[in-house]
Amino acid sequence: MPLIRSTFQDELDGVSQTLFDLSVMVSDSMAKATRAIMEKNLPLAEEVISFDENIDTIQHDLDARIIDIIARQQPVASDLRALITALRMSADLERMGDLAHHVAKIVRLRHPEPAVPDAVLKLVEAMGVAAEKIATKTGVVISTRDTVMAAQLEKDDDEMDLLHRQLISALIAPTWEHGVETAIDLTLLGRYYERYADHAVSVSRRVIFLVTGKFA
Amino acid sequence: MPLIRSTFQDELDGVSQTLFDLSVMVSDSMAKATRAIMEKNLPLAEEVISFDENIDTIQHDLDARIIDIIARQQPVASDLRALITALRMSADLERMGDLAHHVAKIVRLRHPEPAVPDAVLKLVEAMGVAAEKIATKTGVVISTRDTVMAAQLEKDDDEMDLLHRQLISALIAPTWEHGVETAIDLTLLGRYYERYADHAVSVSRRVIFLVTGKFA
Numbered sequence: 210m211p212l213i214r215s216t217f218q219d220e221l222d223g224v225s226q227t228l229f230d231l232s233v234m235v236s237d238s239m240a241k242a243t244r245a246i247m248e249k250n251l252p253l254a255e256e257v258i259s260f261d262e263n264i265d266t267i268q269h270d271l272d273a274r275i276i277d278i279i280a281r282q283q284p285v286a287s288d289l290r291a292l293i294t295a296l297r298m299s300a301d302l303e304r305m306g307d308l309a310h311h312v313a314k315i316v317r318l319r320h321p322e323p324a325v326p327d328a329v330l331k332l333v334e335a336m337g338v339a340a341e342k343i344a345t346k347t348g349v350v351i352s353t354r355d356t357v358m359a360a361q362l363e364k365d366d367d368e369m370d371l372l373h374r375q376l377i378s379a380l381i382a383p384t385w386e387h388g389v390e391t392a393i394d395l396t397l398l399g400r401y402y403e404r405y406a407d408h409a410v411s412v413s414r415r416v417i418f419l420v421t422g423k424f425a
Numbered sequence: 426m427p428l429i430r431s432t433f434q435d436e437l438d439g440v441s442q443t444l445f446d447l448s449v450m451v452s453d454s455m456a457k458a459t460r461a462i463m464e465k466n467l468p469l470a471e472e473v474i475s476f477d478e479n480i481d482t483i484q485h486d487l488d489a490r491i492i493d494i495i496a497r498q499q500p501v502a503s504d505l506r507a508l509i510t511a512l513r514m515s516a517d518l519e520r521m522g523d524l525a526h527h528v529a530k531i532v533r534l535r536h537p538e539p540a541v542p543d544a545v546l547k548l549v550e551a552m553g554v555a556a557e558k559i560a561t562k563t564g565v566v567i568s569t570r571d572t573v574m575a576a577q578l579e580k581d582d583d584e585m586d587l588l589h590r591q592l593i594s595a596l597i598a599p600t601w602e603h604g605v606e607t608a609i610d611l612t613l614l615g616r617y618y619e620r621y622a623d624h625a626v627s628v629s630r631r632v633i634f635l636v637t638g639k640f641a
Contacts, residue, residue: 300513
């Protein structure tokens with residue numbers, strides 16, 4: 210059945226395309242959320258917060274589409290595995306969107322005060338840069354299925370973990386003079402960036418699994 | 426094909442049973458993690474930490490079983506929906522296990538010092554009780570598909586959110602005298618309990634979706 214087969218392949222490609230689109234959106238959202246911190250930019254934070262609904266809708270529609278493909282095409286084991294894996298990737302990407310949204314909400318909560326004091330602003334910016342880099346690479350991995358790049362994401366995640374530890378060290382240092390409330394905000398911010406990178410790594414591990422049949 | 430049909434029903438029942446078993450395990454893990462905080466009990470914390478691997482293995486095997494059922498049985502739309510939903514519930518339950526593990530790791534990190542100072546011990550205990558209650562109810566919802574109880578879980582989650590806000594208030598109060606590092610631990614602990622309850626609510630919403638076809 211070459212015709213059906215080809216339609217099916219088109220459908221799989223469409224799923225990959227939407228996963229890639231989602232990766233671009235969540236990368237963009239986290240980049241904007243970080244910029245909102247840097248610039249104390251409330252409208253930008255609001256933009257990230259309201260855009261999260263779009264991400265959720267696209268993810269929801271994608272999941273319905275994937276389930277519909279499974280129901281109609283009754284795929285063989287390897288195609289079924291690809292579609293189930295796509296569902297999991299979509300859940301990871303949706304969660305990355307949530308985490309960008311959480312970062313933006315801290316900016317809104319503290320506005321017009323800065324969410325992040327100058328003392329650790331460079332560190333938080335570096336976490337934002339790392340998050341954007343890892344999300345962009347995740348998009349490339351989704352579209353190219355490049356397992357070498359997918360494996361490299363683990364190193365980018367190590368970099369994020371290092372920045373995260375540096376942030377916690379700054380908060381507990383005797384020189385910290387911004388009080389407990391700001392430390393709480395930064396603990397949560399640090400956790401959001403770290404989890405964001407974890408989900409990106411999870412997406413790339415799933416790509417490795419799809420290509421090699423083995424978990425990274 | 427009554428015979429195949431019946432085998433299929435047995436397989437679905439088996440999936441539900443394993444989801445229920447997982448709910449019992451993650452409820453037990455969080456109860457023990459909370460008790461480890463209260464008692465400064467390192468061996469109990471270690472038990473929770475090492476048991477998480479069992480939960481991960483059971484979840485992983487369950488997912489493989491579900492995908493195998495889909496591949497072999499080529500289920501119709503409603504059965505397929507039930508199986509995909511089971512995959513999502515298993516991911517939520519696995520994450521609840523992770524969060525119990527995270528709580529236990531804070532106990533281990535601070536031992537022999539207490540992870541939680543006396544000033545907020547009752548509050549953290551109340552979060553632990555709320556978490557256990559919500560996880561136990563989630564198990565009942567999985568086995569009975571009782572949508573009324575599933576909807577009630579939202580209220581239990583509100584209770585958890587209230588306790589969480591009380592905890593943050595205690596940390597930022599001028600009377601807080603335990604420093605930033607302990608505040609960071611408690612911010613993370615609070616977040617773990619809160620996310621644990623969120624995932625339990627997510628499981629019960631999925632049951633409502635399965636029974637009614639509508640999202641709660």
